[in-house]
Structures are given as C-alpha cells and as structure tokens.
Amino acid sequence: xxxxxxxxxxxxxxxAGQYLQAARVNMRQVKRxxxxxxxxxxxxxxxxxxxxxxxxxxVAAILRQNGSKPDAGIRxxxxxxxxxxxxxAAFFAGADQMLCGWLDTVRARRGGYTERGQAAPLTxxxxxxxxx
Amino acid sequence: MGNLFAVxxxxxxxxxxFEQAIDVTQNNVxxxxxxxxxxxxxxxxxxxxxxxxxxxxxGVEEVTKDTRNAYADTAVQQQLSLQxxxxxxxxxxxxxxxxxxxxxxxxxxxxLNQLFQSFSEWSTxxxxxxxxxxxxxxxxxxxxxxxxxxxxxxxIQTSVNNNIQSTVxxxxxxxxxxxxYNVAMSQNSQPNAGLSAQLENTLENLSSLANxxxxxxxxxxxxxxxxxxxxxxxxxQVNAIQAVNNIASTNGNPGAAPTIGIEDSNGNDITSxxxxxxLAGLLSVSNxxxxxxxxxxxxxxxxxxxxxxxxxxxxxxxEQGSTTDTPPYQAGSxxxxxxxxTPAGIAGTLAVSSTITGSQLAAADAGPPFVAxxxxxxxxxxxxxxxxxxxxxxxxxxxxxxxxxxxNAVNNANTQATAQSQLVAQAQSLQQQVSGVSLDEEAIRxxxxxxxxxxxxxxxxxxxxTLQSLLAMIPT
Numbered sequence: 001x002x003x004x005x006x007x008x009x010x011x012x013x014x015x016a017g018q019y020l021q022a023a024r025v026n027m028r029q030v031k032r033x034x035x036x037x038x039x040x041x042x043x044x045x046x047x048x049x050x051x052x053x054x055x056x057x058x059v060a061a062i063l064r065q066n067g068s069k070p071d072a073g074i075r076x077x078x079x080x081x082x083x084x085x086x087x088x089a090a091f092f093a094g095a096d097q098m099l100c101g102w103l104d105t106v107r108a109r110r111g112g113y114t115e116r117g118q119a120a121p122l123t124x125x126x127x128x129x130x131x132x
Numbered sequence: 133m134g135n136l137f138a139v140x141x142x143x144x145x146x147x148x149x150f151e152q153a154i155d156v157t158q159n160n161v162x163x164x165x166x167x168x169x170x171x172x173x174x175x176x177x178x179x180x181x182x183x184x185x186x187x188x189x190x191g192v193e194e195v196t197k198d199t200r201n202a203y204a205d206t207a208v209q210q211q212l213s214l215q216x217x218x219x220x221x222x223x224x225x226x227x228x229x230x231x232x233x234x235x236x237x238x239x240x241x242x243x244l245n246q247l248f249q250s251f252s253e254w255s256t257x258x259x260x261x262x263x264x265x266x267x268x269x270x271x272x273x274x275x276x277x278x279x280x281x282x283x284x285x286x287x288i289q290t291s292v293n294n295n296i297q298s299t300v301x302x303x304x305x306x307x308x309x310x311x312x313y314n315v316a317m318s319q320n321s322q323p324n325a326g327l328s329a330q331l332e333n334t335l336e337n338l339s340s341l342a343n344x345x346x347x348x349x350x351x352x353x354x355x356x357x358x359x360x361x362x363x364x365x366x367x368x369q370v371n372a373i374q375a376v377n378n379i380a381s382t383n384g385n386p387g388a389a390p391t392i393g394i395e396d397s398n399g400n401d402i403t404s405x406x407x408x409x410x411l412a413g414l415l416s417v418s419n420x421x422x423x424x425x426x427x428x429x430x431x432x433x434x435x436x437x438x439x440x441x442x443x444x445x446x447x448x449x450x451e452q453g454s455t456t457d458t459p460p461y462q463a464g465s466x467x468x469x470x471x472x473x474t475p476a477g478i479a480g481t482l483a484v485s486s487t488i489t490g491s492q493l494a495a496a497d498a499g500p501p502f503v504a505x506x507x508x509x510x511x512x513x514x515x516x517x518x519x520x521x522x523x524x525x526x527x528x529x530x531x532x533x534x535x536x537x538x539x540n541a542v543n544n545a546n547t548q549a550t551a552q553s554q555l556v557a558q559a560q561s562l563q564q565q566v567s568g569v570s571l572d573e574e575a576i577r578x579x580x581x582x583x584x585x586x587x588x589x590x591x592x593x594x595x596x597x598t599l600q601s602l603l604a605m606i607p608t
Contacts, residue, residue: 053595075608096585106571
C-alpha cells in the first residue's frame, strides 16, 4: 500500500522507466548527430547530453523517493545506456587525439615550429581589405 | 602579321586551356562517388607577355591541382587502421565466448558443479556403488569438457594463424598494386586523377590491415612504410613481408604452440612494429590472449593450469585417503591422468584413469583421527576451500576469472569498434570538408570542432558518473 508521499512523488516525477526511455532516445539522436562532424552538431549533441543528464537526475530522484528495490528492467536500461556512454567516451577520446594531431600538422604548416620543436601556435590576425 | 599569328596562337592556347578545365570539371562530376577520388581543381595561370615575339600575350595555361589534403588522408588511414584492429578483435574474440561462457549451462562450469555435487553425495554413503559410479561418471564429464575446450581453442588458434597468413598475403598484394602505381607515375608526366584514386583506395585498404606511413616522393611516386620503420614499397620496389612460426619462443615449454612473427624481406623481425590494423589484432590474439588461455610461447595457459590443479588436488586427496574402514588402511588410486610432459597440453590430455573402479576411490581419511567419509568430505569442499587450490582461488572461481578476462576483451573490442566506425566516418567527412580550403579556414574549423567535442566530452563524464550512482542505488 503506497503512502501519500509516494503518490506525490509519482505525480511529481512520473515513471523512472519513461525517463530512461527518453534518455535512450536522446542518446540515439546524439550518436546520429555525431556522424556529421561540425561544431553545430557537436554543440547540439552536448545540449542533448545535458538533457540526458537531467533525465537521469529525475530517475535518481524517483528511485530515492520510492526507496531502493531490485528492478531488472531499470537496471538493464541503465546498463545499456552505460555501454552507449562508453562508446561515446571512446569516440570523444579518439576524436580529440585525431583533431590534436591534425591541428599540430596545420599549425606546423602555417607557422613552422617553435624553438622547442613544437608546432607554432596559431595566430589568427584580422584581415583588412582596402578597395578603390 | 607576325603579331597577328602570335595573338591567334595565344587565343588558341587559351581555348585549349578552358577546354581542359571543362574536362577536369566533368571528370570531377563523373567520379563524385568513386572511392578514393579527390576533386581536381583547374588553375588558370596568366602567361608572361613576350614583347619581342608577341607570343603568349595575356594567354592562360591550365595546371591541374590535386586538392587532396595530405593530413586528412593520413587521418583517415590512421582511423581505418584502428578500426581494422578493433573489428578484427571483435570477429576473432567472439568465438572464444562460446568456450568461456560463465553461465552454468556451459560445459566446464556445469561439469565442475556436477563433479563436486557427486563428491558431496558420495560422502553421505561412501560404500554406495552407485554414488561411486556417479563420481567416476562426473569425472569423465569434466575431463571431456576440458578436452572439448582445448580442441575448440586449438581450432580458434588454427583459424587465427590462417588469417594471419592471408592478411600478410593481402598486404603484399596491396604493396604490389602500389608498386604498379609508382611504375605508372614514373611514366606519366601529368598527375592522373584515376590512378590517384586507385592509389588512395589501395592505401585505405592497406591501412585497415596494418599501420602504414605514406611519404610522397618525386614525380608523384609514394613510399609506404610499415610501422614507420620498414619500407614496404620504395619507388618501384616491393619488399614483401612474411609470417613465420617463432619456434624458439617455446623453448622450455614443450607442447606449446609457437608465437607468430612477422619478418621483413631481409628476415628481420618486425612484429613489434605492427601496432594497429587487422594484422595487429590477429597477432595480439594469437601471441598474447590465446597463449594466456591454452598455452603458447612461454605460457602454460589458464585452462591447463586449471586442469592440472584440479587433477592434482583430487588425486592427492584420494591417494592420501583409504579405501578400507579398518587397518591396514589401503591407499586410494588417482582418479585423473594427464600428460605431464607437455604442460601446455594438459587440458587436452586430461582423462579419467582407465583402470580405476568404484572400490578404488578412497572415501576415508586414515587420520588420526580416522574419519570414514573424511576424504570424500574434503573433496566435496575442495572448490570452496580457503585459500583455493588454483592460485588462491576455487576451480569455479578461477574459471570465472578466465571468462571475465575474455568477456572484458570482447566488450572492449565491441565498444572500440563501434566508436571507431564513427571516428572513420568523422575523418572521412572532414577529409571532404577540408579539401581545397585554406590552412586558416581548416585550422578554425578544427579548433571549433575540438572545443565543441571537449565540451560534449565533459558532459559524457558527468552522465557516466550519474549512471554509476544510479546502478549503485538499485539492489541486484
């Protein structure tokens, strides 16, 4: 028999499974977006990841409200998300490494090397064009 | 009149140049979807005016410039090489999960469970012939499960080694194709977009097999280096590699499979230079993971350690026990046999002694104090004793740790292969985006992308932490 505060909690937060499902949908969207490399899609992915963070926060709040009890469905949902997050983390680590190497090459081709043998830092100068 | 001819000649050259430019554009459209094709940009360059002859006045000359960005190509090749390795690991490791399956239905844990169950039942009625027969039957099932696992692992090892040979053959074939390209380039004075596309395609295929570095040489020829140190293709010369059995690797470990080495055309060992690509994945399974399980090189292998430990522990208890309840006490016989001269082949030779009968199983512990079912009880509790008999762990627990190492390797390969597929798509998409843009534009785009990714990556870390906390909140 649920008590008043549990009913209030359910009304306020909804179902943990629904939030997990929403987080999974967002995660699929993030993976789709990241196949197109651009600063815009990366920013939108970060926004979606923040949504996922909020949704998981809601799941945590519901679990705290309802008390800890074994739930195979929720657990497998979280584990599934965890493996997708692991893929994303591996992706971002790899992408960072790739972009760092790429930028170093561009920097070296653009500005040569420093005295310490590192690629010269990139200095972007405002361009002024005079016509007439 | 001389000037008029000069003007006409110049105009004719200009028209020719524009026609060539149109051809290049048409070629770009035709090859838009050709693998490895890079857009060719026609560049029209003003010619100097010759005031004496009047020739080339204001004319144009067409020079085709390949817009391929060398680093973009390298980035794609590097990502393909990593993808090749993880995909190969994924494919090669998956069959191992059928041998190292933690579920109680898989042969070894199931047989171990049945064996210790049979010891337990026998300890309740040591003289029962049916319980004695059940112990021998369970021991036979256990030996058979180990033999079956050894055969399966041997088949996987053979398949991996065959794959290494075929991958080396593919690498040499790709090297020969690149050498043909170099020969063609040495005979062509102008860049050839078709040849260039074929080369790029071959280099990408080669990258998925091994880590290569490509150096552009004179006249458009390329030098391909394996692992950054070994010349695979140098101008018009191919230095083929080969896979060899490293027989010396098994010195002091009879029965073990030799490790596989890769040698350059001079017979030098270059195995350590192969760090990514499908070949690196195969070498890591063949020379590291499989030997840790079934033995190879200098390793005995976890499965053999487990089989030997089980046989020795059970035999020791039986041989110290007694088959009789009253003096003179009669020592029991060993239940298991194996070929001790080949430590890396113990799992495959584990068997139940062909001469043993139920009455030769020693259930009693002669003591003092004498316990009628003491040996049987010791055997029943062997798997859960502390410290355990196999490197401090129980038999089931030790098998679970082997399963866990295989499971982790498979899981890691799956995660990395999925992430790597996305990274290859990224690198290929960036390769298309940066072709032809200035270095400044390219740098700005890369910095923006890197900053955005770093921001997203931080949120991923937070999400991961949240998921960990959530899992901790749900009791199993």
